[in-house]
Amino acid sequence: MKKVGHYRRxxxxxxxxxxxxxVLRQCLRTIPENELHVFEYTxxxxxxxARVNEGNGAIYLHLVVYERxxxxxxxxxxxxxxxxxxxxxxxxxxREFIQAQLFCLVRxxxxxxxxxNAVLRDTSVYDLFAKLIESLVDEGAExxxxxxxxxxxxxxxxxxxxxxxEIDLGLxxxxxxxxxxxxDGHLPDDGFFGGLRSLVRRRPxxxxxxxxxxxxxxxxxxxxxxxxxxxxxxxxxxLASTVVGNPADEFTIVTKDGIRLTRDKMSIxxxxxxxGNRRVLSSPDVEAHQRRIMRELEITGVIDN
Numbered sequence: 001m002k003k004v005g006h007y008r009r010x011x012x013x014x015x016x017x018x019x020x021x022x023v024l025r026q027c028l029r030t031i032p033e034n035e036l037h038v039f040e041y042t043x044x045x046x047x048x049x050a051r052v053n054e055g056n057g058a059i060y061l062h063l064v065v066y067e068r069x070x071x072x073x074x075x076x077x078x079x080x081x082x083x084x085x086x087x088x089x090x091x092x093x094x095r096e097f098i099q100a101q102l103f104c105l106v107r108x109x110x111x112x113x114x115x116x117n118a119v120l121r122d123t124s125v126y127d128l129f130a131k132l133i134e135s136l137v138d139e140g141a142e143x144x145x146x147x148x149x150x151x152x153x154x155x156x157x158x159x160x161x162x163x164x165x166e167i168d169l170g171l172x173x174x175x176x177x178x179x180x181x182x183x184d185g186h187l188p189d190d191g192f193f194g195g196l197r198s199l200v201r202r203r204p205x206x207x208x209x210x211x212x213x214x215x216x217x218x219x220x221x222x223x224x225x226x227x228x229x230x231x232x233x234x235x236x237x238x239l240a241s242t243v244v245g246n247p248a249d250e251f252t253i254v255t256k257d258g259i260r261l262t263r264d265k266m267s268i269x270x271x272x273x274x275x276g277n278r279r280v281l282s283s284p285d286v287e288a289h290q291r292r293i294m295r296e297l298e299i300t301g302v303i304d305n
Contacts, residue, residue, distance in 0.1 A: 001273065001274055001275075001276045001277060001278075001281065002271060002272075002273055003114050003116070003271070003272060003273075003274050003276075003281070003286070003289075004114060004269050004270070004271050004272075005112045005113070005114050005269060005270045005271075005272060005289065005290055005293045006112065006113050006114070006267070006268070006269045007110070007111070007112050007149060007258075007267075007268035007269065007270075007293075007297060007302075007303070008111050008113070008122065008125075008147035008148060008149055009109050009110055009111070009147070009148055009149065009303075010109040010110075010111060010145045010146075010147060011109070011145055011146055011147075011148050012109075012144060012145045013144045013145060013146065014142075014144040016142055016144070016145075018142070019108040019109050020106055020108070020109050020111070020129075020145065021057075021058065021059050021106045021107055021108050021109075022108075023133060023141075023142055024059055024061075024106060024129075024132075024133070025054070025059060027132070027133050027136040027137060027141075028049075028052055028059070028136070030136050031049070031052075031136070036048060036049065036050070037049040037135070037136070039131055039132055039134075039135030039136075040131065040135070041065055041127070041128060041131055044067055045065050045066065045067050045099060046065070046066060046067070046068055047063050047064065047065050047066075047128060047131065047132070048063070048064045048066065049061065049062075049063060049132070050062040050063065050064045050283070051283050053287060056291070057107055057108075058105050058106060058107035058291065058294065059105070059106045059107075060103075060104070060105050060106075060287045060290070060291075061102075061103075061104050061105075061106070062101070062102075062103050062283045062286075063101070063102040063103075063104070063128055063132070064098055064100075064101050064102075065098070065099045065100040065101070065102075065118075065128075066096040066097060066098055066099050067096075067097075067099055068096065069090070069091070069096075070091070070096070070097060070099075071088035071089050071090045071091065071097070072088065072089055072091070072097045073086055073087070073088060074086070074087055074088065074089040075087070098117055098279075099117065099118060100115065100116070100117050100118035100120055101115065101116040101117050101281070102114075102115055102116075102120055102125060102128055103115075103116070103281070103283065103286040103287070103290065104125075104290075105287065105290040105291060105294060107294060109145075110294065110297075110303050111147065112290045112293055112294055113125055114281075114286055114290065116276075116280075116281050117279070122147045125147065126145075126146065126147055129143070130143040149266045149267050149268050153244075155301060155302060156244075156255070156259055156261060156266075157241060158300075158301060159255040159256075159257045159259050159300070159302065160236075160237040160240045160241060160253075160255060161233070161237050162255065162256055162257060162300065163223070163233060163255060163256030163257075164221075164223060164233075164236035164237065164239075164240055164253065164254070164255055164256070165222070165223075165254040165255060165256055166220055166221065166222050166252070166253070166254045167220065167221040167222075167236065167239055167240055167243060167251070167252075167253050168220045168221075168251060168252040168253075169220075169221075169243070169251055221236065221239065223236055240253050240255075244261065257297075257300055257302055258270045258271075259302065268297070268302065270293045270296070272289040272292075272293070274286050274289060
């Protein structure tokens with residue numbers, strides 16, 4: 001099954017000499033041996049620490065969110081019936097139905113995570129980490145951090161040189177762009193917009209302008225099959241650097257390294273194939289892939305090793 005490993009860095013708001021992995025290691029060691037730790041995630045939901053594995057300086061965690069005693073929607077399957085009503089079935093004795101799963105690898109302040117069963121945003125992932133730490137210490141535990149993807153210009157510049165997957169110039173509204181062009185608006189005369197302006201040879205009719213509002217003018221530059229050719233790589237790398245250098249424009253740049261860069265935000269993710277289906281994943285298999293992704297990001301210099 002195709003899944004995604006998302007990279008973030010734990011950025012501490014308050015001065016903290018310890019890394020996230022060190023804080024977690026000290027907390028997890030307080031769990032009694034051969035005991036599964038459960039903590040409150042929300043007033044309605046609990047979270048089970050299903051798996052902990054330390055190795056090569058990184059901690060792997062499998063966290064499972066569930067609602068105690070919550071049933072699952074079911075439908076009766078019978079042959080001789082003209083209608084069926086959906087109902088609810090309670091979980092089997094000693095088991096719970098899963099709401100969401102989080103698979104994560106933490107090395108110092110670097111975190112790679114994969115979610116399953118439900119989408120967990122950055123804030124939800126942070127809440128899980130914070131509640132886990134507080135459950136093993138107290139409410140005054142060190143949890144003053146936030147998850148961000150932070151790279152300096154040199155890192156993503158080198159990523160541009162290694163390969164561009166796509167450059168999206170964000171022209172989502174062709175009608176407004178066309179109106180600016182025909183009214184001699186404030187668009188540059190060189191580069192992409194200069195080329196677009198040269199295409200407007202006459203004043204469009206009102207019907208043509210209205211029609212432009214129905215056109216999706218998404219402009220994406222992709223290397224296609226020739227991405228490995230030096231000239232193509234060099235051209236796209238220079239284009240990406242030029243686009244990033246003009247923060248007034250909307251854009252999205254995706255690199256071969258999995259970096260996704262926009263004017264307002266940066267994120268890093270890597271796709272991988274894992275044993276499993278829409279309901280469950282092989283936790284050891286996810287761990288192996290996340291450890292491989294962590295090594296790749298370190299080797300390429302995307303994150304410091």
